[in-house]
Amino acid sequence: MFVTEMMKTDLVAVNPETKLSEAKSLMEDGNFRHLPVVDAAGKLVGIVTDRDMRDAHPSSLLDEESYQKTLKMVMQHTIAEIMTKDPITIAPYYTLQDTLLIIGKKKVGALPVIDEDGQLKGIMSTRDLLRAFVNIMGIEEPGTLLCILVDERPGQLKKIVDIAAEENVSMGSVLVARDWDTEKRAIFPYLLTNNVISIKKKLLARGFELLDPMQWYLDQSPKKG
């Protein structure tokens, strides 16, 4: 899945000369945490975050009068003065996996998506990324999660999928924990059904072990060796 499918495209952008007062109300009204900054030609030149805005604000410890006076002055400054120039960007052909890794590595909250000409195409935020993974896991659709312990050898997943197919049940997603235990894997199919009795019976009859999900739920880390 590419970022173009999940990124936000109805963007509100500002230019370097925009006053802080205007940017502040844009962010508050739209509930944005990131505001891209573009030049007259639509090229991305920077980004402003809600953190940048907060840093520009006078201290909340000032008395009311000094606070308002300073705030008034601050708000007349331009975006160019507080924006992060040349922010980290990604291209439309970036995948969700790319984005997941780069957001973790660079510790940013959002990534502008720009094309080869530097034109701003969208913004991919951690919120968009989370939404994408909710979608990938299929957990907004009604279903049941099974936790199955299998031997580490090829063809095991096929047997599970075959049983689901025999029972005419669709899968929302399948997670595989590869390092579950020595020579074992744990497979977590999310089945889009309430009707899991016959599937469970068939799995047991064909030699699979149904895990107590609590083992997985509480010690997330696989117990190797």
Add this chain to the structure above:
Amino acid sequence: MGTTGFVFDERYLQHQTFNGHPECAARLTAIMDGLAGEGLLDNLVQIAAEPANQRWIEAVHNIHYIMKFEEACMWGLPDFEHQDNSICRETYGTALLAVGGVLKAIDAVMSGEVKNAFCAVRPPGHHAETNQAMGFCYFNNVAIGARYLQQEYDIKKVCIIDFDVHHGNGTQHIFDTDNTVFYYSIHEHPSFAYPGTGREFETGFSTGEGFTKNSPILPGRGDEEYRDKLLNDLVPTFHEFAPDAVLLSAGFDAHVNDLMSGTNLSTEGYELVNDTIFELISSTTGGKVVSVLEGGYDLQILPVLVANHIRKMMTL
């Protein structure tokens, strides 16, 4: 000690699901055999069911949905909206009769003919949304019952307690913004169990904020967790709401023997659920309650649990 009413109708067996489907007519046959075997049936006041008037279905469900459902049955389609929802030509009529049975039970309790009543009806209802069938449910029997109590009997505040192992998404969503109906559900954690809703942070919206309470139970857990959750989550919120009437979504699929779920509630654990809930009901409505069958798929344990549940109702 008052009398306990009982709703059952042979026609509830006419809703036939595909071979091997857990929500099958044999569930009710097993319950009837179990109750007869325990000699309980003779001590219950039989309440005759009749199909609900469509206007009561419309009190909860969208008319287009109702028509679509009727049409699917008339066409003889194998299922409705999802393969879980297995149907036959008689399903629509049976679903109307299930709602009707609940309404008759409410009439019997409200008129004082009986103290309380258990409805051995199917198809079940708590997954049914305003405009969507889900998880073997077509019409939301209990939600319609709540509206009936309010509109026909001028009852202000209704509490629905749902102890089916699955979260009653339909019931919760129907009353999401409603501060006159308090919905409490205890069920297997939604990360593992159908339908994937019923998390602790789902508490209702806008005017209904705070009028929904969910107690998810992690798989593998049983009696102890149920006791803790009921005492800490249900008891105080129930008293705070102080309902004028109580309906139960009674599901018996949280039992350790029931393969449908991963929770390990024991037969004694179910007694604890009964005790806690019925004590609350005794203290507020003097034992008046209508309990409506939802799930419960192990044909050996289901009749035992239903018999225990009813036996407790008879002592109220």
